[in-house]
Amino acid sequence: MYKIERPQDEIAIKVETPLIYDLQRISLKDDPSKFCVMPKTFIEKGIERIKNMKVYEDDIWIVTFPKCGTTWAQEMIWMIGNDLDYVTSAKTSLDERFPFLEMSWLGPGIPFDLFELVQDMSRPRYIKSHLPYFLLPDQLWTVKPKIIYVVRNAKDAAVSWYHHHINLHGYQGTKEDFFEAFAKDLVPYAPINEHIIDFWKIRDQPNILFLFFEDMKRNLDQEVKKTMKFLGKNFSQEEIDKLCQHLSFESVRNNKTVNKDEHLKVLMELVGQKYQPKDGFSFIRKGKIGGYKDELTDEQIEMMENYANHDGLKKIGFKYKL
Template identity: 45%
Template sequence: MFHTEKVSENYINKDNCPGYYNYVELSDGVNRCVLTDKYVDHYAEEIKNFEVFDDDIWVITFPKCGTTWTQEIVWLLNNNLDYEGAYNTLLDVRFPFIEIGAIVKDPRDSINHCKNLQRPRHIKTHLPKFLLPNQIWTVKPKIIYVARNPKDAAVSYFHHYRHIIGYTGTKDEFFDAYLAGKLLHSPINENVLEFWKLRDEPNILFLYYEDMKRNLKEEILKMMNFLGKSYTDEQIDKLCDHTSFKSMKINPSVNREQRIKTVKTVHNYVSKDENFTFMREGKIGSHHKEMTEEQKAKFDKYMAWSEFANVGFEYKTK
């Protein structure tokens, strides 16, 4: 089904990444994506053959592009603003990550979790278009895709790798691997572009993280209309407050506190920053204080990828 090739340990290796699985690049001859040997052996075919229903809701992003934020908004919009249900049930249970069982060292069967959800099902993924279930393109469930400036996404992913996967290498090494497309779910450009090309499909809503930060209410209204829901201004204002970064950061049903505790106590590495939280800053432009001018220049060149220019796509950077 796919050509597979082991990713060189010159990028991310077991010595500086103890949460490491064996990384494998999957390709269909045109597109590529880095996942794990476990994904290839146990998940790829099952996900391709996954049964899709027309009332499914899929949130798709590249990692660290506002996924959790969007999930919480979408779940509440599609569940009559059931805040009690949202508070009392972890987001990972309500809105599971279909390939997570192949990403982290965890025995969970995330595919069956998604299969057995009560309909309408809410499913998260970071998979690129070519690895998604075949039925997505025939059944056409609603898909919300969120894109983010790769500089900010890369900075956030760097901290994620350090504290969740145990990465101990340098920023330079990490950013080089990011731009080379050698990290989990990479490369970002191909992931984003494939969904940008589909943005006018009636079952796809393409959003930007930066727009959500600048005017959350406007973007929530887009999601509300896309999902065929109707709420009052007062109800939307309450949802904006519930899903503000300040509120999300202290909400245990979405802030992944338990996952951080597991990383610190179960795995064979300890976060360098005892104050690290999954929701770290949530800002536009965080790369300005975390990247050198040389690193920024490398990303600028990457973001200007010629195929993007050919279709008129631009990341939002301001």
């Protein structure tokens, strides 16, 4: 079913870290264009368990490429799905309420078994994954639970992934190497363009909601209402206004059950680093549209512009928002 090979380009090795290493290119044998770069630990321990996992019709999934506003959208989805339960949200971490399916297999020594947590959760289950379409559970496409897909401009997602890779995975290489690897689809979870293509093609199915990070930033009220409708909920404008305040960037960034500060400490300790985030890093970082312009050189911006101007995206009529 899968072809698994070590990328030959040495840039793939340069972006490996003490936590995430031995990256492999997983592709479908009958369609090599469907591929994903993942660590060997995922292949050895997780790939088949996820493909064969039990899916329920009342599950609620969020699927994104990393650093596309996932955590922010998770809190929005969970709050709407749970009838604005601020009490539980304030005392229970988002990782417990809405666990990250494949997290336990991203590197050896990660002290969480979130797959077991997902399996044992009371229903309806809220489940997060960054996996592409072809690595997700087979039953997703037959049982058809609700799936919310969130996309973000690839240039901003790449910059955010770079800072995440430094501060959570222990990356010690150069910015130049990271962005070269990103543009060559050699960073973990790559490629982002193909990740989007598969979900854009099914966006009109009734169990799929396709959201843009940029729309959430510019008109959160509107995106909250879209999500409410999708989840079959109805709240007053006053309740929506309160939720939007709860979901404001500063509020989420300072919310200890959502901002993953404790998560950051654990991962940094795993890679042998003192808990001292670089450049004021936090898991929920800047959430800025077009922030890549502040961090990339003109040459890097051109490289990323070319990467985002993907023929496959053009063919399906998809455009990144700015």
